[in-house]
Amino acid sequence: MSGYDIAIVGAGIGGASLGWALLARAPALRVAMLEAEDQPGYHTTGRSAAFYAETYGGPDVQPLTTASKPFFLRPPPGFCETAIVSPRGALHIRHADAPGTLEALERTFEAGGVAHQRLGAEGVRQKLPQLRPEWATTAIWEPGCADIDVAALHQAYLRGFRRMGGELLTGARAEHIARAGRRWAIATPAGEVAAATLVNAAGAWADDVAARAGVPPIGIQPLRRTIVVVEVRPEAPADMPVVMDAGGTLYFKPDAGRLWVSPHDETPDVPHDVQPDEMDMAVALDRFEQMCDWPIRRIAAKWAGLRNFAADRLPVIGPDPAEPAFFWCAGQGGWGIQTAPAAAAMGAAMLLGEAPALDPSRYAAARLRTGAAA
Ligand SMILES: Cc1cc2nc3c(=O)[nH]c(=O)nc-3n(C[C@H](O)[C@H](O)[C@H](O)COP(=O)(O)OP(=O)(O)OC[C@H]3O[C@@H](n4cnc5c(N)ncnc54)[C@H](O)[C@@H]3O)c2cc1C
The missing domain is CATH 3.50.50.60 (FAD/NAD(P)-binding domain)
Incomplete structure (x- = not known):
């Protein structure tokens, strides 16, 4: 031993x-x-x-x-040969019928001293032209969000x-x-x-x-979360931000021309090699189509993982x-x-x-x- x-x-x-x-x-x-x-x-x-x-x-x-x-x-010398983080930026959006969600987020950013900026409709359109008008009246831009x-x-x-x-x-x-x-x-x-x-x-x-x-x-408690990778036309630009609904129904980010789309699910589960549920995937795609005018060509990949929480x-x-x-x-x-x-x-x-x-x-x-x- x-x-x-x-x-x-x-x-x-x-x-x-x-x-x-x-x-x-x-x-x-x-x-x-x-x-x-x-x-x-x-x-x-x-x-x-x-x-x-x-x-x-x-x-x-x-x-x-x-x-x-x-x-x-700035990792310690010799720790990693490539960059660990790269700039991405996050666009926090909300449906026109859910005005309070961005204000709550704004207060969180202010309390946490995190750089952010309120955008009007034109600013939102420049960040993501595919957003449907009811999702693009205003948004919060978070420049410090990064890919890891x-x-x-x-x-x-x-x-x-x-x-x-x-x-x-x-x-x-x-x-x-x-x-x-x-x-x-x-x-x-x-x-x-x-x-x-x-x-x-x-x-x-x-x-x-x-x-x-x-x-x-x-x-x-393990809570299941799903990601569906979709091919969209036109391809997702490499420099587009992570897009998050401040109301917590969806987020998506680009990767190699595709989009990773998550319905923000939190389904209680048990420890195991968790797989995505068809219904969670369908919800993700439906919400994406309601949010964006951006045709999905096909599902390229999918997975689910367990996020594990204390009470x-x-x-x-x-x-x-x-x-x-x-x-x-x-x-x-x-x-x-x-x-x-x-x-x-x-x-x-x-x-x-x-x-x-x-x-x-x-x-x-x-x-x-x-x-x-x-
Ligand atoms: C869809 C999704 C999106 C996420 N997005 C983000 C994000 O953007 N940013 C972020 O910071 N975090 C994110 N997270 C959360 C993050 O991935 C987790 O918090 C983190 O990976 C947890 O790491 P861990 O080491 O605790 O768990 P794990 O990676 O699961 O490692 C635990 C290990 O323990 C091993 N193990 C279990 N039992 C035993 C045993 N008896 N003996 C030996 N080994 C054992 C398992 O095999 C496993 O490899 C996300 C998670 C999911 C699922």
Whole structure:
């Protein structure tokens, strides 16, 4: 049985970024990362819409997103050969019959200090001529919204982790987890691992991993979200913005001439290899056609992923209140990519007994055990 200081269960963006941050701070630490699949990123991390939107998730998520920006713009030397983020911009629209939605968003941007600009009908038409008139009377332009190269970011974390001496085991589902004295004994198909501390970065399976370790669950709920990739005529311009209905019914963004369209669904689901539902896809296409005069030629691809939430929709980063050697890195919701650098720095500092740069109390697991969730 191999012995480690820390075993991280799950090698999606949550586990990968935390593993990297731990070894970047403490190179002598012995860290293993156990991933059930042969390919890390197979589940939620590989299925995201891949954008950075600073206020997305609300005011208690924003500190993590904002604090991650410098890492995305200026990663450490040698971390990644290509740019992690590239400018995109977001156009927040609304139907003429739903005037209040943009005002609410405007207040969020103002409170968060995020650059934005109100556009009139002509400004909206210049950004996206295909919008139908009832969706194009006014909009908010968010210039700082960016695309994230999720695959490059995730691979850079994993590469850096291994380069610094971390051990990544794939095909290594943590099946049996037992407390043996002061250590965890974790049985996987790839062998048995012993570690002083277990980090639970298992995404949709976070409560399942807790149960296997004899730790009470905290109520992480997977919610399904769908993306349909469509070919449109004319092709989607490379420089068009992400377009989001401020009323939360649809968003779409360009990719290689096509559009990724999501109906903004949040259907409660169970942890599994989730597939898109035909009805969610139909809703996405119908809403798109009502919003835009932009013929769809065909569906080119489709997928669904599980966004995983605690009851108050905030991440859970920190030790379990009942079992301090069990550390939660869960509930990343719909913002786990854009918050990864700061969330990982916070988690690593806590695991190493250092003071985190951001106040971790709002993300503590204890809030979910006392019934104090908002
Ligand atoms: C459609 C969609 C759009 C999104 N858009 C964005 C966006 O634009 N921006 C953004 O920031 N975020 C976005 N997100 C959210 C983001 O993708 C997630 O927050 C993030 O990927 C969660 O990462 P994770 O590491 O927690 O989960 P995962 O990537 O699912 O990783 C968890 C890993 O744990 C492994 N595992 C589970 N159980 C075990 C076990 N017992 N033993 C070993 N391994 C185990 C799994 O195999 C999995 O690989 C989106 C999500 C979806 C679905």
